[in-house]
Amino acid sequence: MPFAIEADTLIKTFKGKHEVRALDGVSFNVEEGRVFGLLGPNGSGKTTAVRVLTTILKPDGGSARVLGHDVVKKAGLVRSLIGLAGQYAAVDENLTGRENLQMVGNLNHLERTTVSGRATDLLAQFNLDDAGDRPLKTYSGGMRRRLDLAAALVARPTVLFLDEPTTGLDPQSRNDLWEVIENLVGEGTTVLLTTQYLEEADRLASILAVLDHGHVIAEGTPAELKADLGATVLEVGLSTTDDASRTARILDALGPHTAVVNGTVVEVTVDEGPTSAMAGLRSLDQEGIVPTAFTLREPSLDDVFLALTGRRTEDESEESHGPDQAPGNRALRQAAEAMPIATGELS
Amino acid sequence: MTTAIATPTLSGAPHSEHLAARLRWAVSDTLTMTKRNLLAVTRIPEALFFSAVQPIMFVLLFRYVFGGEINIPGTTYVNYLMPGIFVQTVAFGAVSTSIGLAEDLQKGLIERFRALPMTRSAVLTGRTTADLIRNVFVVIIMTVVGLAVGFRPTTGVVPYIAGVLLILLFAYALSWGFAVIGLSAPNSETAQVMSFPLLFPLTFISSAFVNVHTMPSWLQGFATYQPVSVTVSACRALMIGGATATWVIQSLLWTIGFLIVLIPLASWRYRTRT
Numbered sequence: 001m002p003f004a005i006e007a008d009t010l011i012k013t014f015k016g017k018h019e020v021r022a023l024d025g026v027s028f029n030v031e032e033g034r035v036f037g038l039l040g041p042n043g044s045g046k047t048t049a050v051r052v053l054t055t056i057l058k059p060d061g062g063s064a065r066v067l068g069h070d071v072v073k074k075a076g077l078v079r080s081l082i083g084l085a086g087q088y089a090a091v092d093e094n095l096t097g098r099e100n101l102q103m104v105g106n107l108n109h110l111e112r113t114t115v116s117g118r119a120t121d122l123l124a125q126f127n128l129d130d131a132g133d134r135p136l137k138t139y140s141g142g143m144r145r146r147l148d149l150a151a152a153l154v155a156r157p158t159v160l161f162l163d164e165p166t167t168g169l170d171p172q173s174r175n176d177l178w179e180v181i182e183n184l185v186g187e188g189t190t191v192l193l194t195t196q197y198l199e200e201a202d203r204l205a206s207i208l209a210v211l212d213h214g215h216v217i218a219e220g221t222p223a224e225l226k227a228d229l230g231a232t233v234l235e236v237g238l239s240t241t242d243d244a245s246r247t248a249r250i251l252d253a254l255g256p257h258t259a260v261v262n263g264t265v266v267e268v269t270v271d272e273g274p275t276s277a278m279a280g281l282r283s284l285d286q287e288g289i290v291p292t293a294f295t296l297r298e299p300s301l302d303d304v305f306l307a308l309t310g311r312r313t314e315d316e317s318e319e320s321h322g323p324d325q326a327p328g329n330r331a332l333r334q335a336a337e338a339m340p341i342a343t344g345e346l347s
Numbered sequence: 348m349t350t351a352i353a354t355p356t357l358s359g360a361p362h363s364e365h366l367a368a369r370l371r372w373a374v375s376d377t378l379t380m381t382k383r384n385l386l387a388v389t390r391i392p393e394a395l396f397f398s399a400v401q402p403i404m405f406v407l408l409f410r411y412v413f414g415g416e417i418n419i420p421g422t423t424y425v426n427y428l429m430p431g432i433f434v435q436t437v438a439f440g441a442v443s444t445s446i447g448l449a450e451d452l453q454k455g456l457i458e459r460f461r462a463l464p465m466t467r468s469a470v471l472t473g474r475t476t477a478d479l480i481r482n483v484f485v486v487i488i489m490t491v492v493g494l495a496v497g498f499r500p501t502t503g504v505v506p507y508i509a510g511v512l513l514i515l516l517f518a519y520a521l522s523w524g525f526a527v528i529g530l531s532a533p534n535s536e537t538a539q540v541m542s543f544p545l546l547f548p549l550t551f552i553s554s555a556f557v558n559v560h561t562m563p564s565w566l567q568g569f570a571t572y573q574p575v576s577v578t579v580s581a582c583r584a585l586m587i588g589g590a591t592a593t594w595v596i597q598s599l600l601w602t603i604g605f606l607i608v609l610i611p612l613a614s615w616r617y618r619t620r621t
Binding site for chain 1: 372375376379380382383386387390391454455456458459460461462463464465469
């Protein structure tokens with residue numbers, strides 16, 4: 001099967017006060033019609049990889065091809081084949097939704113008559129027909145993202161790049177956007193998606209690469225990545241640290257993974273969520289320990305990272321004050337916890 | 348593994364190497380970007396204020412508040428003032444180029460444009476063309492306001508229009524300069540802050556509002572021959588009479604010099620700004 005996207009040992013260094021090697025030999029291939037997820041924390045190189053593949057940045061080393069065309073030598077051609085929707089919802093504030101889509105259509109060199117038809121169709125498809133002629137200032141965050149995605153689709157690209165399409169969205173808008181993306185995939189579009197959320201990658205992507213410090217540190221299907229990890233995370237909140245360490249010893253017995261204590265919270269990854277949870281609760285009851293919280297959730301990116309690298313994710317842009325105080329880390333964990341709770345039926 | 352795949356898209360001519368086609372798309376893309384920037388002017392209250400209200404306030408201020416103290420031999424102060432106000436207005440208006448470009452960079456719009464198969468330079472040509480068109484309206488409004496407060500051009504319609512064209516050309520050259528600033532600033536606020544230290548000396552240490560002979564002698568050289576003054580003097584000569592050729596030539600030389608230096612500089616900044 002031919003590859004829609006090929007990245008071959010891409011290297012990109014940003015010079016400045018601190019030289020940052022954003023891409024340090026990144027390679028991956030994406031088959032046509034697949035959704036490929038690039039998973040990683042802030043600063044891992046996801047956005048830089050997308051910017052190189054979409055011809056915005058030239059790599060310092062290595063090469064990349066989209067539909068067989070080199071992104072540097074055939075940049076103009078590549079641009080006419082791709083769509084890009086970014087995490088910053090790059091739409092023009094001063095225009096209406098319709099005007100934004102028409103502008104992008106015209107800049108894609110579509111026929112003028114095609115452009116207005118496409119704009120109307122996309123506004124309807126993205127549930128923006130009522131808001132289409134209103135200025136963007138009146139749009140909510142979710143509406144902007146939908147318009148941004150619509151703008152990326154004006155020229156019916158065969159390859160679509162989505163850079164953190166749902167970061168910062170509320171759960172409802174995130175779900176809406178996921179449905180839109182799933183429909184696109186049904187139509188055969190190849191999608192490269194970057195995300196910080198394991199759940200998003202799990203739901204949308206058929207294959208994942210985990211990026212860390214400009215390296216691909218793991219690649220596989222979501223199921224394969226999670227198999228290494230334990231399917232579910234059991235999280236128990238206690239009232240004292242003493243109770244926490246006692247609980248950790250009890251949960252260790254559930255195996256095969258070791259429980260981790262964070263203050264008064266104990267976490268353990270387990271293979272059979274509900275069964276382990278019941279066993280855990282029974283043991284705690286026998287010991288007379290009363291938990292303040294008891295949660296069963298899907299592993300987060302944080303957990304994947306812990307399993308792959310032995311350390312938690314860190315936010316490159318923030319000063320790290322130890323692994324658990326890192327703000328980015330906390331934000332990631334909160335985001336992961338806001339997701340629906342796992343049911344232990346992971347594939 | 349590098350098999351090229353047949354890729355049906357909607358694009359009629361997605362990517363053409365032919366010069367004629369590329370030129371046609373360059374014009375089309377510039378028009379698209381021009382339209383986009385002009386729509387913004389009508390929708391941002393601040394932009395309308397800077398384009399129309401502020402210049403009118405300057406006219407009223409100098410005409411009725413300061414003007415009584417300023418004596419210009421041989422003509423009325425309002426006749427002396429208006430060509431100066433025209434040039435000052437278009438110079439101030441050029442700041443919107445730097446703010447607009449800095450904002451597009453900040454908001455990620457330039458990223459989107461860079462990933463589109465459009466003519467790259469259209470981001471800049473569309474911006475400066477929009478400025479030019481906006482200035483046409485500004486000069487028309489200012490002419491009407493001027494006539495209402497007693498401005499009486501004495502040389503006839505053709506020299507007056509020549510003066511207006513000279514101002515528009517000068518303003519177009521300035522836009523490219525402010526494009527360089529906009530592409531160098533980290534955000535739109537800084538772009539604005541970076542623009543004013545340039546604008547103030549150019550518009551106020553000039554012959555736009557007062558006779559430069561009233562300034563200290565060490566300032567007179569700069570105040571007479573700097574680009575804004577030269578253009579004001581040329582317009583004044585074209586609109587209310589006086590020695591024309593020498594000022595017009597000097598103004599055109601500044602304009603051409605600016606264009607030769609600033610267009611490549613702005614294009615280079617646009618290409619290298621990441």
